[in-house]
Amino acid sequence: MELINLLFSLILSLLVLSVLLLLYLTRSPKALEGIPGSLGWPIVGESFSFFSDFSSPSGISNFMSKRQKRYGKVFKTFILGRFTVFMTGREASKILLTGKDGIVTLNLFYTGQQVLGPTSLLQTTGEAHKRLRRLIGEPLSIDGLKKYFHFINTQAMETLDQWERRKVLVLEEASTFTLKVIGHMIMSLDPSGEEQEKFRSNFKIISSSFSSFPLKLPGTAFHHGIKARDRMYEMLDSTISRRRSGQEFQQDFLGSLVMKHRKEDGEEDENKLTDQQLKDNILTLLVAGHDTTTAALTWLIKFLDENPIVLEKLREEHRRIIENRKSGTNLTWSEVNNMSYTAKVISETLRRATILPWFSRKASQDFEIDGYKVRKGWSINLDVVSIHHDPEVFSDPEKFDPSRFDEPLRPFSFLGFGSGPRMCPGMNLAKLEISVFIHHLINKYTWRTLEEENSVQPTVVRMPKNKYPIIVEALKSNE
Numbered sequence: 086m087e088l089i090n091l092l093f094s095l096i097l098s099l100l101v102l103s104v105l106l107l108l109y110l111t112r113s114p115k116a117l118e119g120i121p122g123s124l125g126w127p128i129v130g131e132s133f134s135f136f137s138d139f140s141s142p143s144g145i146s147n148f149m150s151k152r153q154k155r156y157g158k159v160f161k162t163f164i165l166g167r168f169t170v171f172m173t174g175r176e177a178s179k180i181l182l183t184g185k186d187g188i189v190t191l192n193l194f195y196t197g198q199q200v201l202g203p204t205s206l207l208q209t210t211g212e213a214h215k216r217l218r219r220l221i222g223e224p225l226s227i228d229g230l231k232k233y234f235h236f237i238n239t240q241a242m243e244t245l246d247q248w249e250r251r252k253v254l255v256l257e258e259a260s261t262f263t264l265k266v267i268g269h270m271i272m273s274l275d276p277s278g279e280e281q282e283k284f285r286s287n288f289k290i291i292s293s294s295f296s297s298f299p300l301k302l303p304g305t306a307f308h309h310g311i312k313a314r315d316r317m318y319e320m321l322d323s324t325i326s327r328r329r330s331g332q333e334f335q336q337d338f339l340g341s342l343v344m345k346h347r348k349e350d351g352e353e354d355e356n357k358l359t360d361q362q363l364k365d366n367i368l369t370l371l372v373a374g375h376d377t378t379t380a381a382l383t384w385l386i387k388f389l390d391e392n393p394i395v396l397e398k399l400r401e402e403h404r405r406i407i408e409n410r411k412s413g414t415n416l417t418w419s420e421v422n423n424m425s426y427t428a429k430v431i432s433e434t435l436r437r438a439t440i441l442p443w444f445s446r447k448a449s450q451d452f453e454i455d456g457y458k459v460r461k462g463w464s465i466n467l468d469v470v471s472i473h474h475d476p477e478v479f480s481d482p483e484k485f486d487p488s489r490f491d492e493p494l495r496p497f498s499f500l501g502f503g504s505g506p507r508m509c510p511g512m513n514l515a516k517l518e519i520s521v522f523i524h525h526l527i528n529k530y531t532w533r534t535l536e537e538e539n540s541v542q543p544t545v546v547r548m549p550k551n552k553y554p555i556i557v558e559a560l561k562s563n564e
């Protein structure tokens with residue numbers, strides 16, 4: 086059996102190497118010669134140094150700064166099987182993110198394209214993208230979110246009630262909390278029980294398949310991801326059919342889309358969605374919203390521990406909220422929308438951690454940036470880490486300092502939630518979840534880091550590798 090496995094792995098590796106070699110030899114665009122930079126070794130290009138920097142504490146900034154010093158703000162490389170041009174700076178951000186005249190499209194990796202399905206928001210462009218965004222963005226507006234506030238508040242309190250005098254892996258807890266919230270919002274899923282477990286375990290497999298090797302053979306992480314996606318779609322199919330037959334009625338995300346926007350067979354109305362579009366986009370929201378919010382919450386708690394002055398100032402804001410409240414009442418919707426310092430702490434977290442270190446685009450026509458000609462079909466990555474650590478905009482960029490956000494910043498210098506037509510439609514939800522959670526955490530507890538480890542996971546979304554273990558104590562009244 087072992088011999089068969091060994092042979093199988095050998096054949097697989099040879100196959101993969103030949104495909105990569107073929108890619109490297111046949112697809113190297115001649116026009117790239119005009120762009121400075123190195124394509125590295127045959128087949129692997131510069132993937133090894135990219136990966137090793139990627140999971141180091143400073144993330145890809147080492148990889149970027151070495152090359153930016155040598156080649157300037159625009160350079161080419163070959164990483165993860167792709168010829169890529171990296172760019173940074175405000176001009177590049179403006180051109181790539183506003184995507185004027187449809188000059189670029191989002192550039193998903195093959196694994197993402199396959200798992201999310203062809204009708205995902207991330208794979209649509211132009212007018213179709215605008216329409217889809219309007220439909221799925223509606224329930225994520227501030228007004229649309231109000232009805233979920235009570236659930237979010239209750240889940241935050243219940244999660245935190247379990248933390249006292251325990252060792253906690255913050256990333257795990259944040260993940261469970263954000264998944265319960267999104268499961269409830271989308272399809273009124275109970276926060277505990279068999280369905281929640283099924284939802285959670287399928288989602289975890291789907292999520293890890295994104296960073297897997299793009300080989301869809303039985304036994305691979307990618308194949309497991311596709312299978313888990315199919316199981317998730319079965320869950321959604323049965324919920325959609327219960328809703329449609331009138332057996333079940335809920336005023337959640339699915340409820341509003343099924344009621345208002347479901348397209349009947351053969352119907353032409355472009356403002357309605359087919360079941361496939363519904364499922365692809367629910368999965369898109371889950372994938373785009375879960376790891377990002379989980380990571381942001383975890384980094385924020387870590388940064389607070391490392392910056393006691395900021396923590397104290399934040400506590401003051403939240404103490405004042407409680408003092409101004411009639412005794413016995415709980416956090417309210419209006420209080421959570423008036424946490425001005427908390428909002429700056431969230432922005433500074435997104436700047437400092439830069440959870441999505443680059444934004445990927447594909448040129449859909451020829452154009453020019455910073456004097457360089459970009460050709461149709463090229464992969465272009467906007468290096469957001471350098472933008473967020475530009476000392477001319479953010480003095481002493483490594484310092485965690487929320488007061489940087491006291492005054493409005495110049496456009497395209499802070500891209501925590503992106504900018505332009507692809508700007509994050511879930512940002513209000515993310516801010517709401519984080520603000521509510523932080524309110525209860527800092528009013529209830531103090532915590533201490535258990536490991537001084539700063540490595541990050543080698544995944545698309547930057548997260549602490551050790552999941553940030555802490556030990557939690559009740560806050561004494563004089564603290």
Ligand code: HEM
Pocket residue numbers: 191206207218369370371373374375377378381435440441444445500501502503504506507508509510511512514515
């Ligand atoms: C702190 C948490 C979050 C962060 C830091 C974040 C960040 C971002 C960024 C930077 C983009 C733009 C990427 C680009 O231009 O290539 C984006 C897009 C997106 N985000 Fe978020 N996000 C967060 C939470 C959420 C949530 C909670 C949801 C949904 C429930 C969500 C759904 C999406 C979707 C669907 C897109 C793609 C939009 C499009 O292509 O039109 N995100 N996010």
